Amino acid sequence: xxxxxxxxxxxxxxxxxxESLLEHAPIEPKQIHAMPVNATDLDRAAEDYAHELQTITGxxxxxxxxxxxxxxDGHTASLIPGDPVLQVTDRDIALTGVYQNRRRMTLxxxxxxxxxxxxxxxxxxxxxxxxxxxxxxxxxxxxGRVNQAHATVLADKAAAAxx
Numbered sequence: 641x642x643x644x645x646x647x648x649x650x651x652x653x654x655x656x657x658x659e660s661l662l663e664h665a666p667i668e669p670k671q672i673h674a675m676p677v678n679a680t681d682l683d684r685a686a687e688d689y690a691h692e693l694q695t696i697t698g699x700x701x702x703x704x705x706x707x708x709x710x711x712x713d714g715h716t717a718s719l720i721p722g723d724p725v726l727q728v729t730d731r732d733i734a735l736t737g738v739y740q741n742r743r744r745m746t747l748x749x750x751x752x753x754x755x756x757x758x759x760x761x762x763x764x765x766x767x768x769x770x771x772x773x774x775x776x777x778x779x780x781x782x783x784g785r786v787n788q789a790h791a792t793v794l795a796d797k798a799a800a801a802x803x
Contacts, residue, residue, distance in 0.1 A: 652687050655773060670752035673696065674690075677744075682735055682743065682774070686745055690732045693733070697721060700750075702754050703755045705758075705759060706752055706755040706757075707758075707759045707760075708718070708758060708760050709760070710767050710771060710774060710783050710799075712767060714780070715781075716781055718745070719748075719785075720782065723739065723780065725737070725746060726749075726752075728749070733751070749785060750784070755790065756790060757791075758787070758791040758792070760791060760793040761795075763796045765798040767799040768798065768801045768802040770783065774786075774793070
């Protein structure tokens with residue numbers, strides 16, 4: 641199993657980012673630092689990407705803004721319930737176990753929780769339970785372990801139904 645999804649794959653986050661934002665914004669390609677999920681050696685690629693972020697944003701890396709979504713199971717980024725990556729505290733980028741037939745490269749809690757601002761976008765009725773848990777910083781879901789001190793949540797009516 642690997643993390644690779646070809647360019648343009650609808651399951652790849654970068655595809656959605658391009659379609660919804662990058663194709664409509666004056667951002668130079670050299671300003672986009674995509675995770676190297678198609679690398680042959682994913683462990684090495686994760687280390688290299690962490691170093692790239694450090695080079696760009698400082699040591700330790702501090703991102704100005706992280707945009708997160710919320711899954712119906714309470715996952716965020718690729719921090720999936722029950723995955724060993726949830727316990728990673730010594731790296732900013734790590735690989736998950738197999739999830740939906742692939743290993744994923746993800747930001748870990750240390751770098752997410754150092755961000756200056758976190759923007760959550762939550763839509764759909766299947767997110768109403770996890771959104772209530774997120775609001776209560778419930779560590780039973782991966783999203784609940786994200787620092788909420790500098791977070792803003794935008795949710796539609798369906799997702800906010802249980803608030």
